[in-house]
Amino acid sequence: MHRIISLGLWTLLLTTGLRPARATDSPVVAYPDHSRLLIVRDAAGHERPVKTQTDWAERAAHVRANMQLAMGPLPDAARRVPLDLESVSEETTARYLRRKVRFTPEPGDRVPAWLLIPHELPPGGRAPAMLCLHQTTKIGKDEPAGLGGRTSLHYAHELAERGYVCIVPDYPSFGEYPYDFKIKGAHYASGSMKAIWNNIRAVDLLAALPQVDPNRLGVIGHSLGGHNALFTATFDARLKAVVSSCGFTPFHDYYKGKVAGWTSDRYMPRIRDVYENNADKIPFDFYEILGALAPRGFFSNSPIKDSNFDIGGVRKAFARAAEVYALFGTDDGGTRDARLKLATPDAPHDFPAAERKAAYEWLDAQLR
Numbered sequence: 001m002h003r004i005i006s007l008g009l010w011t012l013l014l015t016t017g018l019r020p021a022r023a024t025d026s027p028v029v030a031y032p033d034h035s036r037l038l039i040v041r042d043a044a045g046h047e048r049p050v051k052t053q054t055d056w057a058e059r060a061a062h063v064r065a066n067m068q069l070a071m072g073p074l075p076d077a078a079r080r081v082p083l084d085l086e087s088v089s090e091e092t093t094a095r096y097l098r099r100k101v102r103f104t105p106e107p108g109d110r111v112p113a114w115l116l117i118p119h120e121l122p123p124g125g126r127a128p129a130m131l132c133l134h135q136t137t138k139i140g141k142d143e144p145a146g147l148g149g150r151t152s153l154h155y156a157h158e159l160a161e162r163g164y165v166c167i168v169p170d171y172p173s174f175g176e177y178p179y180d181f182k183i184k185g186a187h188y189a190s191g192s193m194k195a196i197w198n199n200i201r202a203v204d205l206l207a208a209l210p211q212v213d214p215n216r217l218g219v220i221g222h223s224l225g226g227h228n229a230l231f232t233a234t235f236d237a238r239l240k241a242v243v244s245s246c247g248f249t250p251f252h253d254y255y256k257g258k259v260a261g262w263t264s265d266r267y268m269p270r271i272r273d274v275y276e277n278n279a280d281k282i283p284f285d286f287y288e289i290l291g292a293l294a295p296r297g298f299f300s301n302s303p304i305k306d307s308n309f310d311i312g313g314v315r316k317a318f319a320r321a322a323e324v325y326a327l328f329g330t331d332d333g334g335t336r337d338a339r340l341k342l343a344t345p346d347a348p349h350d351f352p353a354a355e356r357k358a359a360y361e362w363l364d365a366q367l368r
Helices: 009-015 051-069 154-159 193-208 222-234 251-257 285-292 311-327 355-366
Strands: 002-005 037-043 047-049 083-091 096-103 110-117 127-133 165-169 212-222 241-245 299-302 340-343
Touching: 037 051, 047 299, 051 193, 051 285, 051 311, 083 193, 096 154, 096 193, 110 154, 110 193, 110 251, 127 154, 127 193, 127 222, 154 165, 154 355, 165 193, 193 212, 193 222, 212 299, 212 355, 222 241, 222 285, 222 311, 251 311, 251 340, 285 311, 299 311, 299 355
Parallel strands: 127 165, 127 212, 212 241, 241 299, 299 340
Antiparallel strands: 002 083, 037 047, 083 096, 096 110, 110 165
16 A cells, blocks of 8 residues: 555645635525526525526525535535545556545545546546446445446446546445444534535545546436535536436425435435425525536436436426526537436436446537
């Protein structure tokens, strides 16, 4: 085992123009109907229409502030310590190097991850890169990296074979990352925010690698990884393309508004303890998250037989998000390379081969 990046990477991060995601300083403004995206309210509840990109930026800041009501605050810069990247082991596959690593996201913690680096890099030596987030599975990061689990979820392995540098971290409490949310994570209000912070630090790591073009970064995930990808991208604008498979439906459409599934320690206990498992009281919703991604690319694989995330709710969220994307001139009619793309296979809670291929081709176009 050896450290391969420490203070040098931290210095590089500070000198390449990359800026940390920060907790929003926007005031908390309540929105009784989260599906009405083209309005912005002030603290007194007065509304005005969203007509410009500047108007939407104000509303998106409110979205991030309201997410933090349920998730707890995004950590500040004091927790952004040197990553101290450690190489644990590595193996060579036909098309890429698979390296097991650990990095420090904050004081007193180490995140296990796979780092996949293609053997062949583009001219100039800098490739696009993906943060790859796993589903709810005991083996955690191993599944996207192609080391077990369902072959339909080996998306990091498949993307590395296409030429993407990929980092695949364990979500806290999965894989090789034992984590007690009540003890070790007591300074977080939610497992969701802890995962967001770890992911932001993984993006820091990707952006500083010499093999990576820091202007061509994306994120992909399935199920747990699917909404984890959405949450992370909402707080980290460096992620230019987002792929979420079986990752969301609005809270009122999640088991007909029975939101208790979102309240475990690894998610958002405040939904239970503060918002009384009442979808009407949760201070944000996925309509707003999709809108907050604009004008960046978003591809959703949302099977019509997904028993977790109702397709009807997904379609409603996409229709509202398209109104926001139109402000940026990026509502391009559902073409293959559209910024906002919805795939609805006749399948259960899975990421079928045809939809994975479509997602990868879409990423090629978004991150070219």
